Amino acid sequence: MSRTGWARWLVVVPMTLLALATIYPLIFTANVAMKTRREYILDRFSPAGVLHWENLATAWNSVGMARYVANSLVVVTSSVVLLLLIGSMAGFALSRLRFRGSGVIYLGCLAALFVPFQVIMVPLARIMGDAGLVDTYPGLVLVYVAQFLPFTVFLMTSYYRTIPPEIVDAARIDGNSVYGVYRRIMLPLGRPALLSVGILDALFCWNDVIISLLMMPSADHRTLMVGVTALRGQYSDDIPTFASGVLIAAVPVLAVYLFLQRQIADGVAAGSTKG
Template sequence: MRGNRIGRWIIAVPMAVLAIATVYPLLFTANAAMKTRRDYILDRLSLTDALRWDNITNAWTSAGMGRYFVNSLVVVTGAVALLLLFGSMAGFALSHLRFRGSRAVFLACLAALFVPFQVIMVPLVRTMADAGLVDTYPGLVLAYVAQFLPFTIYLMASYYSGIPRDIVDAARIDGNSTYGVYGRIMLPIGRPALISVGVLDALFCWNDVLIALLLMPSAEHRTLMVGVTSLRGQYSADIPTFASGVLIAAVPVLAVYLFFQRRIADAITAGSTKG
């Protein structure tokens, strides 16, 4: 009994420390965003005595965070839609359609997961520049699709491989074509996986800095995370405004994570439990 109690403490204490280390930066940022510059300079660690929204309003309008937020929303929505479409179709094909080279294609997608973006970023930027896609929304959307499609295909193929082939065969006997099986059978069954993978892809695209920084050089087309990095230089002496920009970027991610945390966990473990 005593050994079990000690074991629980051994697990609980590190988890509590990790939780505090994770939550504290967000609380510190929120507290700093509610202070005036004078209050922050005098005592940066004290709790604010009032909720002041002027810094957040200033960051949203004067610092351009509102425009950056819309840019990110447009790009992430387009990228996730294409990722789910192509990823679900490719996952269905690799898991249930028999064609020559299917195994090699799946292994190629798996191998692509281990290629760092830094290895391909120079040829990617050159290709985008030659195609006239630099500093455009379609260019950044296509870059995100190319970067995160192998991950999406892998998880969708892993999920679909757990669906019995008898269901697909029965749908074909009923007269469904390949596209009919995909649209009428596989998409409804794969809805939980689509939601889980979609949330992860959205978080990846939303939090990206490097790809957006390379392909969106103009201030007008910056994404939110690139805008936050630019605030560090522009408002280095105005920490409350900078903290407000960080808070604007962090709150959507935090809300999505809290709302879809079970879906995220399911997506992370899908590859090890399916197929």
């Protein structure tokens, strides 16, 4: 075998094994979700003989997954809208407007990317509790915006810096104000980056557990991932029902990755563009 052939196999084999290791947990979960409790106890690894779709219905109705999904949709939608609005404005200002302290603000956003949430969670919980925002949708949305805004500003600033400055100068000569340039020029040109960053922010908020668990202690306000985590203790003796809840939570994320993987990759690559 030629050197090129060996090099190709050295890449294909590890990537195939990695893909199988990634896909197998999802297949195993789906298989368990289709079994009865007795079938799971007798043999958890064998394929399900009969598909028991009622497990999904039980997880959706009896366990309260529908309420958890609705809570997540409200919080994630509100958070992403605010993140894109504030992030696009800040990215435009930091990339195209010259004002005192702009460099310090940008470096502050970069520094905030390296601060783990666990470092600030205790003082944050006290502040939000004193403000009466614990166990409220606005409180969780504000925390999500504060947590993921540096990432959004960083990517939007990097993208806007790739736009030729002559476009902005021409718009200003035509009589547009700063807000007019943002609304008529930069916002339409930034749609690819906004789509990519919006998808990433939505995935971050949707998959979050620790922030939601800290800010939403009551069962009625739980988001989907926290609700799935709580199922493990509530249905520790009914693993198929628990697996059904996990499968329901995983399907939206899997669908986003399958249909929007190119936009996700573009969003990750946007921050590596040299401004």
